[in-house]
Amino acid sequence: MMKKVWKIVLLVSVILCVTGIICAAVSYLLGGSLDNLYLNKTALPILEMLSPENILTSIAAFFGA
């Protein structure tokens, strides 16, 4: 049972990773990069929200530190 679930999880994660890499490659071909992404004003609020510093702050706030 565990083995079956492990196999399914591995397969799904591999598919997700491969798809993500393909998407990143296509984006790179289209001229996309992280620097350009940070220059995008629409994407900036989301990126700031997902930044490691912000995540750590929110975790600390959650645990009341």
Place this chain on the structure above:
Amino acid sequence: MNRQQFLAELKQYLTFFSPEEKAKIISSYNEKFDSVGSAGEATLIAELGTPMMTAIDLKRRTEAGEKIAFVSENDLKETETLSEYSVETETEESLNAISEASAETSESSASETSDAVPEAHESDTSQEEKSSHHHEKAKTYRKTNVFALIGASLLSLVIAAVSLAVAAVGVILLIAMSYLLLIGLKNLVYIADALLLFGGGLVCAGLGLIIIWFAVSTAISLISKLYRNALRATSDKECDA
């Protein structure tokens, strides 16, 4: 060769045909013999030739009537060899016919033998004519086959060239289309950023799934081990008590 021998041999040589066709052919030849009668039996046999030649003739006729274009060279060679063989057998058979005729004359009269021998000779000449006719036919078939082969190979070459050209045009059009698509998409900044985010998100989700599953499986195995140990400990205590 008499009627019975002819029909028996003909039946043996009709291997190309189905049993029904065989039966039809044999019945038709029986009717022919019946129509001629016993007097014209020898003449009819001389006209027909050997049973092998008759069988080959029948086969050729059916092929010519139905699918003459598919007659291969091998078939022609086979028929040629068969016809050559039939000529040889014919001479043997004619000799047999002569010997039979001579045997009959020893029983009946000497005048009948003088009639039988020329008939055999006539059948020989007619068979030779027929075999030469078959040879000519086979040669013409072979010539037409060679021309058909050359024509078919040329036609196939032309078709292959045309199909290759069409495929090449298709590939060029596909490359041009993808190039134009890339140029068009490069102007859309949001798509590149969105794809980058989407790809990064997918990779993170995949890695996260593995990490989560690893944590869950470790927790399950740890809990099950702890539970087993606890069960063992309780059972040991009970045993000690």
